Amino acid sequence: MGTGSSINLDAISHGAGDDHAGGQLYVSLKMESYTPKADLVPHVYGSVPLVGSWDPSKALPMERESSSMWQLSFVASPNHDTLDFKFLLKSKDNNEPFIVEEGPNRQFMGGTLQGVTRLALFRLTTDEVLEYRVCIKADRVSPFDLAASWRAYQENLEPSTVRGIPDVSINAIPEDGENGMSSSLDLDLEQYVVPSPSTPVVYAANLTENPRSLKHNKEPATIKEREVSKSKSVGTFSPLEKEDGQQGLFVDRGVGSSRLVKSASATHLSDSESKNSMPAAAGAVAAAAVADQMLGPKEDMHLAIVLVGLPARGKTFTAAKLTRYLRWLGHDTKHFNVGKYRRLKHGATLSADFFRGDNPDGMEARNEVAALAMDDMISWMQEGGQVGIFDATNSTSQRRNMLMKMAEGKCKIIFLETICNDPQIIERNIRLKIQQSPDYAEETDFEAGYQDFKRRLDNYEKMYEPVNEGSYIKMIDMASGQGGQIQVNNLGGYLPGRIVFFLVNTHLTPRPILLTRHGESRDNLRGRIGGDTVLSGKGEVYAKKLSNFVEKRLKNERAASIWTSTLQRTILTANQIAGFPKIQWRALDEINAGVCDGMTYEEIKKNMPEEYESRKKDKLRYRYPRGESYLDVIQRLEPVIIELERQRAPVVVVSHQAVLRALYAYFADKPLKEIPHIEMPLHTIIEIQMGVTGVQEKRYKLMD
Ligand SMILES: Nc1ncnc2c1ncn2[C@@H]1O[C@H](COP(=O)(O)OP(=O)(O)OP(=O)(O)O)[C@@H](O)[C@H]1O
Ligand SMILES: O=P(O)(O)OC[C@H]1O[C@](O)(CO)[C@@H](O)[C@@H]1O
Numbered sequence: 001m002g003t004g005s006s007i008n009l010d011a012i013s014h015g016a017g018d019d020h021a022g023g024q025l026y027v028s029l030k031m032e033s034y035t036p037k038a039d040l041v042p043h044v045y046g047s048v049p050l051v052g053s054w055d056p057s058k059a060l061p062m063e064r065e066s067s068s069m070w071q072l073s074f075v076a077s078p079n080h081d082t083l084d085f086k087f088l089l090k091s092k093d094n095n096e097p098f099i100v101e102e103g104p105n106r107q108f109m110g111g112t113l114q115g116v117t118r119l120a121l122f123r124l125t126t127d128e129v130l131e132y133r134v135c136i137k138a139d140r141v142s143p144f145d146l147a148a149s150w151r152a153y154q155e156n157l158e159p160s161t162v163r164g165i166p167d168v169s170i171n172a173i174p175e176d177g178e179n180g181m182s183s184s185l186d187l188d189l190e191q192y193v194v195p196s197p198s199t200p201v202v203y204a205a206n207l208t209e210n211p212r213s214l215k216h217n218k219e220p221a222t223i224k225e226r227e228v229s230k231s232k233s234v235g236t237f238s239p240l241e242k243e244d245g246q247q248g249l250f251v252d253r254g255v256g257s258s259r260l261v262k263s264a265s266a267t268h269l270s271d272s273e274s275k276n277s278m279p280a281a282a283g284a285v286a287a288a289a290v291a292d293q294m295l296g297p298k299e300d301m302h303l304a305i306v307l308v309g310l311p312a313r314g315k316t317f318t319a320a321k322l323t324r325y326l327r328w329l330g331h332d333t334k335h336f337n338v339g340k341y342r343r344l345k346h347g348a349t350l351s352a353d354f355f356r357g358d359n360p361d362g363m364e365a366r367n368e369v370a371a372l373a374m375d376d377m378i379s380w381m382q383e384g385g386q387v388g389i390f391d392a393t394n395s396t397s398q399r400r401n402m403l404m405k406m407a408e409g410k411c412k413i414i415f416l417e418t419i420c421n422d423p424q425i426i427e428r429n430i431r432l433k434i435q436q437s438p439d440y441a442e443e444t445d446f447e448a449g450y451q452d453f454k455r456r457l458d459n460y461e462k463m464y465e466p467v468n469e470g471s472y473i474k475m476i477d478m479a480s481g482q483g484g485q486i487q488v489n490n491l492g493g494y495l496p497g498r499i500v501f502f503l504v505n506t507h508l509t510p511r512p513i514l515l516t517r518h519g520e521s522r523d524n525l526r527g528r529i530g531g532d533t534v535l536s537g538k539g540e541v542y543a544k545k546l547s548n549f550v551e552k553r554l555k556n557e558r559a560a561s562i563w564t565s566t567l568q569r570t571i572l573t574a575n576q577i578a579g580f581p582k583i584q585w586r587a588l589d590e591i592n593a594g595v596c597d598g599m600t601y602e603e604i605k606k607n608m609p610e611e612y613e614s615r616k617k618d619k620l621r622y623r624y625p626r627g628e629s630y631l632d633v634i635q636r637l638e639p640v641i642i643e644l645e646r647q648r649a650p651v652v653v654v655s656h657q658a659v660l661r662a663l664y665a666y667f668a669d670k671p672l673k674e675i676p677h678i679e680m681p682l683h684t685i686i687e688i689q690m691g692v693t694g695v696q697e698k699r700y701k702l703m704d
Contacts, residue, residue: 025075025076025078025080025111025138025139025140026073026074026075026137026138026139026140027074027075027076027108027111027136027137027138028071028072028073028135028136028137028138029044029062029071029072029073029134029135029136030070030071030134030136031062031069031070031071031087031120031132031134031135032069032070032133032135039091039092040089040091040099041062041070041091041092042061042062042070042087042088042089042132043056043059043060043061043062043087043088043089043098044059044060044072044085044086044087045058045059045060045085045086045088046083046084046105047082047083047084047085048083049188050188051085056088056090056095056100057095059088059090059098060072076111078110078111078140079110080111082107083107083108084106084107084108085106085107085108086100086101086106087100087101087120087132088100088101089122089130099122099123100122101121101122102121102123102129103118103121108136111138111140112138113138117134117136118134119131119133119134120132120133120134189549189552189553189700192549192700192701192702193699193700194699194700194701195699196686196697196698197679204316204317204319204320204694205337205339205340205391205438206438207320207335208319208320208334208335208336208340209334209335209336209340209380210340211341211344211345211372211373212376213372302381302385302386302387302388302411302412303386303387303388303411303412303414303496304377304389304390304403304411304412304413304414305319305322305387305389305390305414305416305499306390306392306394306400306413306415307319307389307390307391307392307394307416307417307418308393308394308395308400308415308416308417308418308467308472309393309417309418309419310393310395310457310464311393311433311457311460312426312429312432312433312453312457313418313419313420314418314420314479315392315393316337316339317693317694318416318418318475318503318506319335319337319389320335320694321506321694322389322416322499322502322503324666324669325502325666326499327669327671328634328641328665328666328672329635329638330634330672331386331495332384332385332386332387333385333386333387333389334377334380334385334387334389335389335391336373336374336376336377336388336389336390336391337391338366338369338370338390338391339391339392339439341369341370341372341373342365342366342369345368345369345372346365346369348438348439349442350439351452351455352452352453352455352456352458352459353455353459355456355459355460356459357459357462367399367402370392370399370402370403371402371406373390373392374390374403374407375406377390377411378406378407378410381410381411387495388411390403393460394415395463395464395465396463396464396465397465397469400415400467400469400470401469404470412471413471414471414473414491414496415467415469415470415471415472415473416473416503417466417467417473417474417475418475418478419474419475419476420477420480421476421477422477422480425479425480428692430453430454430457431450433453434446434449434450436693439453440452440453471489471490471491471496472488472489472490472491473486473487473489473491473499473500474487474488475503478503478506478508479508481508481648486500486503486504502642502645505642505643505645505646506645507648508691508692509648510689510690510691510692511647511648511649511650511651512650512688512689512690513650513651513653513667513687513688513690514550514650514652514653514685514686514687515653515655515660515663515664515685515686515687515688516546516573516652516654516655516684516685516686517655517656517657517660517681517682517683517684518539518567518570518572518573518655518656519535519538519539519540519542519543519546519569519573519683520535520536520542520682520683521533521534521535521536521539521569522534522535522536523598524536524539524682526600527600527601527602528598528599528600529597529598529599529600529601530590530591530597531598532567532568532569533568533569534572535569535572535573538703539569540572541703542573542682542683542702542703543572543573543574543575544576545683545702545703546573546574546576546577546654546702547576547577547578549685549702550562550577550580550652551577551578551579554580554652557649557650558649559580559649560580560650560651560652561580561581561583561647561649561650561652562574562577562580562581562582562583562651562654563582563583563585563588563640563651563652563653563655564582564583564584564585564655565586565589565590566584566585566586566588566589567590567656570588570654570655570656574652574654577652580652585640587636587637587639587640588653588655588656588659589659590655590656590657590659591624591627591628591630591632591633591656591658591659592624592627593624593628594624594625594627594628595608595624595625595626595627596608596611596624596625596627597627611624611625619676620672620675620676630661630662630675630676631672633658633659633662634662634672637659637663637666640663641663641666644663657680658676660680660686661675661676661678661680664678664686664688665678667688667690667697668695668697669695681701683701683702683703683704684700684701684702685700686699687700
C-alpha cells in the first residue's frame with residue numbers, strides 16, 4: 001500500500017484547543033472544481049469498513065458543499081489508526097462504472113497525511129484525464145466546539161462554516177475490519193439508529209410563555225372553575241374554597257384518588273376536578289409544601305427566580321434547565337423570557353442602539369415589556385402558579401427595584417445572577433447566539449450579526465450593576481469546566497435550597513447518557529409485572545449486543561460508569577459490559593406494584609377491578625396498595641437526576657420501564673401527566689446528549 005515520507009500538511013492547523021489539550025481531531029477531505037461527468041459523484045474508499053474496505057461498491061459518497069466543492073469529514077481521536085484511502089468517481093445509486101484516481105494510496109496516520117496532497121487524477125479515456133484539487137485539513141478543537149458545531153450543523157443542515165463555526169459533520173470510522181485495524185469511532189452503530197420521537201430542538205427562549213395580551217385571557221367563568229384552576233397550584237396543598245367559602249385542605253400524596261386531610265369542611269373533589277388538577281408532587285416536596293404553607297408568609301407560596309446577567313451568560317439556558325427540573329418535581333413552574341416579549345412587541349431585528357443606556361425610547365420600551373412580563377407572571381401566580389422564572393438581563397438596580405416593588409406581597413423574589421469571566425466561553429456563547437437567537441435569524445452575514453451583538457454587549461456592560469440587593473444566588477464561572485463557585489445571600493426555605501443544590505451540580509461539559517431497559521425477562525414473557533426474574537434467551541442476546549454497543553460507543557472515553565437497579569434482570573443485562581465500574585442503585589428499581597407484584601394486568605383487572613380502574617383513571621398518581629405511584633418513583637429518582645447532572649463522564653443506565661419513563665421525561669421535558677404513557681421499548685438505547693446548547697437525543701434499536 002501507499003508509502004511516502006511523513007510530513008505535516010500546511011493545511012493542518014490546530015484550532016481552538018491547545019496542542020497539549022485533549023479533544024477530537026476533525027478531518028475534512030475536500031475536492032473542488034469538479035465538473036460533473038454524467039452522474040459520477042466523488043467518493044472515498046479505503047482500508048477500513050467505513051470506507052468500504054477497498055470495495056468500491058461500499059465507497060462513501062462525498063457531500064456537495066457548494067457548486068464546485070465536495071466534502072467528507074469525520075471525527076477521529078488524535079491517536080487514531082492508519083487510514084489508507086483513495087478518491088473514486090461513481091454514481092451514487094449503482095456501482096458501474098467507477099473510476100479510481102491515479103497514483104498510490106493516500107495515507108492518513110496520527111492526524112497527518114502521509115506524503116503530499118496531490119491532485120486527484122481520473123483517467124476517463126486514454127487521452128482524457130480529469131484533474132481535481134484536493135484539500136485535506138485536520139483541526140483539533142474542544143468537545144465544546146464539537147457539540148456546538150454538531151448542533152449548528154444539525155439545526156442548519158448546512159455546513160456551519162456559513163455562520164462562523166468550523167464545518168463539522170460526524171462520519172465516524174467503523175470498528176475493527178477484517179484487517180484487524182481498529183478505528184476511533186464506529187459508524188456501524190449508525191445502522192441501529194431509529195427515529196427519535198422528540199420534537200426538534202428549539203431555541204430555549206421560544207419555548208417560554210407568550211404575553212397574555214397576545215392570547216385569549218380566559219378567566220374561569222365560575223368560582224368552581226377558579227377553585228379547580230387553583231387546585232393546579234404547585235406542590236401538594238392548595239386551599240380550596242367551597243361555594244360556602246369554607247376552606248378544605250386537599251392533600252395529594254400520589255394516591256389513586258385524591259384524599260382529603262380530615263378537616264371540618266373537608267369535601268371530596270369530583271372526579272373531573274381531581275383528574276384536571278395539576279398532579280402534585282409527593283414525598284419530601286409534599287412535606288415541605290405543608291410546612292411552607294402553614295408557616296410561611298403568603299408571598300412565600302409563590303417564588304420568582306429573577307435572572308440577572310449580561311447577554312450571552314447563559315441566563316436563558318439556566319432558566320430553561322431550572323424550569324425543566326422544577327416541573328419534573330411536580331412544581332407548577334413557568335419560564336417568562338422578556339426577550340421574547342420584546343421581539344413580539346418591537347420586532348426581532350432591533351440593532352444594538354436599541355439597547356444603549358442613553359437611548360430613552362429603548363430604555364422605556366425595555367422597561368415596559370419587562371413590566372408586562374412581570375404582570376403576566378404575577379397574574380399567573382394569583383391563579384395558582386408557584387414558581388415563575390423571570391428571564392431577562394435585569395442588569396440595573398433600577399430595574400430590579402421596579403420588579404421587587406411589583407412583587408411586594410405577591411411573591412418572593414430570588415435573583416439568580418450568571419457571571420462568566422472566561423473570554424473563550426463568552427466568545428463561544430456569542431457565536432452560538434448568532435447561530436440560534438431569533439434576533440439574528442434573518443441576518444445572513446455572520447460577521448455583521450457578530451459585530452452587532454458585540455455592540456449590544458458593550459452597551460449593557462456600560463450600565464451593568466451586579467446584584468447586591470435582596471435574596472440572591474450568584475453563579476460564577478460555572479461553565480468553565482473547572483467548577484466555578486456559587487454565592488448565596490439571604491436565602492431560606494425548602495425550594496430555594498433545592499434550587500441551589502441543583503445549580504451547584506449542573507455544568508456544561510458535553511457527555512452522553514445512555515438509557516436502556518434490561519433485556520427481556522422471564523416475567524416479560526409471561527406478562528407478569530414486577531418480580532425479580534432472570535433474562536429470557538432473547539434478553540441474554542440483548543445483553544451481549546449491549547456490551548458490544550457500549551464498547552464501541554464509549555471506545556474513546558477515558559471514564560464512564562454503568563448504573564443498574566438491584567434487580568437481577570438489569571444486573572444480568574449489564575454483566576457483559578467490560579472496562580467500566582458498575583453501580584447498583586436501589587432508586588433505579590422498578591415501580592413497586594405492592595400487592596399486585598407478580599400479577600398480570602388481566603389478573604388485576606379480574607381480581608381487583610377497583611384498583612385496575614383507579615390506575616387507569618390516573619396512572620400518574622395512582623399508588624398500588626402497599627406499593628408506589630409514578631409520583632413516588634419520581635421523588636426517589638431525584639438524587640439520580642442530580643447525580644446524572646453532576647457527572648462529567650458518560651453514564652449507561654440499565655433500568656426498567658416505569659423508571660426510564662420518569663428519567664427520560666426529565667431530559668425530554670415531558671409533562672408529568674405523559675410520563676406513565678411514554679413508549680419505552682425493550683432492546684433500545686436512548687442516547688441523551690447533554691451539551692452546550694441543551695439536550696438532544698439519539699436512539700439505537702439493537703434488536704426486536
Ligand atoms: N453559567 C453559564 N456561564 C456561561 N455560559 C453559559 C452558562 N450556562 C450556559 N451557558 C452557555 O451560554 C450560551 C448562551 O446562553 P443563553 O442564550 O442562555 O444566554 P443569555 O444570557 O440568555 O443571553 P441573552 O441575554 O442574550 O438572551 C448557552 O448556549 C450555553 O452554552
Ligand atoms: O406503569 P406500567 O405501564 O404498568 O409499567 C410498569 C411495569 O412495567 C414493567 O417493568 C414491565 O411490565 C413492570 O415490572 C412494571 O410494573
